[in-house]
Amino acid sequence: MSFKLKIWDHCRYVTNKGRPYDEMARHLETMGKAGITSTIIYMPEVISLDDYCRAAKEAGLAVEARIFPAWGVEDPVLRTLPPAEWEEMEKRFGIKLAGTCGNHPRNRAGFLAAAEALAAEYAGRIEALHLDFIRNDNALLLADSPCQCDACQALYRRYFGCAVPSKEMLRDPAVQYKLLALRNENVRKTVVAMRALASRHGLKLTIAARANYVNSPDITSPPVWGLGPAVLEGQDWVEWAEAGLVDGICPMNYHTDLALFDSVLADHLRLMGNRKELLFSGIGIVSSMGETTPEGAARRLELVRNAGLPGAVFFNKTNVYAQEFLEVFRRFAG
């Protein structure tokens, strides 16, 4: 069975932004020689997707265009809270997290229009659309402070009979259920529409997924602030796989502790059952969770390959891989 290696790329190695082609071509050629067969390019940082597609083709790499629910959306509706709640959040977690509200229909409409234009222009040059942040950040912070934008308030009025659920109501399992059901339903609507859109243009649909789906080991303290659980953020990727909505799932299993990496990987295998051919395990080289050594990358690749998965995806904040990593990749590719 073939074992495919992919990278998440951001073009951070390009210094000449006016003429990025040569540096893109050099980087992708290096990655191709190391056995990487696909690159998942982050659209806000690509500089020129035309140049990038040309460089990737030259190097023999397939391109997946990585987009997220606020991408291409004019004036997206962000998670809305009164000032006192923002202060409370900052006091408790050291961060104010105002991501795009997944419940707001205007966000979805804007995103789908942008994705449609991208697919129409680049079908044939890209292989897939890759959804990132296809969730409502962040599980830790959502439980106590659900969004209060106009669309969310309309939902609360209908289901709870008030514009904003009180702290006491938020402890009621029935209210918690409905908040989660609405969040999951609305993120899912975007995925369903993206599935149809991608298929219309002959493209695959892949996603970056939370490594912690429901109860995997996680890091819930700063500066990481929780990596899930996915189901609390409206990202039920196991159900999406069951429903045939996605062609590839890349869980961001960036644990620097090998035992944790292994246990989270085991969870993914159990969860996916007979659909593990969709799983490309994400491996962190340098991420918010820390760094992995070339030997650590090799150990992880061994575990992923031995589990019978079709491949792995590397995340590296710098985008640049030392020779020792390239040698490891080459050993596993193919």
Ligand SMILES: [Zn+2]
């Ligand atoms: Zn909202």
